[in-house]
Amino acid sequence: MHWWIKMDAKEILEDEIIKGWWKRINAAEATKIRYAEGIAHFFGFVREKRLSIGNTPQGVLVYARQKIKEDVLAWRDEVEGLLAEFEDWLRNKPKVLNRKEQPVKLAPKTVSGTVGAVKSFFNAYNIDVPKRKGRREVKTLVENNNRLTKDIVREAIKYADVREKAIILTMMTSGM
Structure with missing residues (x-):
């Protein structure tokens, strides 16, 4: 388990709310693992920022539903800001260790997929998550962009x- 995550991906996979999520989205095994890691990152973010939105999937759902009941527009603003802050946190804070055991930042597509996992969780339980404003295209890191000459x-x-x-x-002529 990584130092920034209290609830690891294995614990998340065993959670009943998460299992319900898998059923709702008909998730493949690889998706389950990737999304569980994304949710683990999210709870690490929640703990580090000391946010009072719940420390478990059940707690987050209860909080979100309560906020929606109170004021839908306020919830939309809050979750939009929360996801933007989460994305920024993922993008700027070293999260993984490379082969030399030095912390490195997550790749842009990994960040996007991690935020997508959180959105999928909310959407699976019919909790509205607004789309991000502006057009942002995820860029591939230069070191991951090895083209054949x-x-x-x-x-x-x-x-x-x-x-x-x-x-x-055939692959070369078709652009693969």
Whole structure:
């Protein structure tokens, strides 16, 4: 378990509210694991910021439903700000250790997927989460953007059999 997460992904997977979420969205196993990690990050954020919105999935749902009953517009403003702050927290705070055991920041697409997990949780329980304002495109990190050059493809074709050559050339001409 990571230092910033009190409720880890395994505990989240065992939670009854989370199991209900999986049933509602018909989640695949890989999605369950990825979303559980996202929810674990969210609860880490809630604890670190000392937010009083609940420390369990049940607590968050109760809080959200109560806020919606009191004032829907206030809830929409609150959750929009909360998710923006959560996204900023994910983007700016080192979360994972690299091979050299040094903390590094999460990739932009990982941040987007993590926020998406929280939105999915709320939406699965019919709790309205507004869309973010403005148009923001998630960018791939430069170190994750390894493109094949013609030289690399030529080198691969030298050692490939006929079938592999056909696959490689088809992929290259189709833009894969």
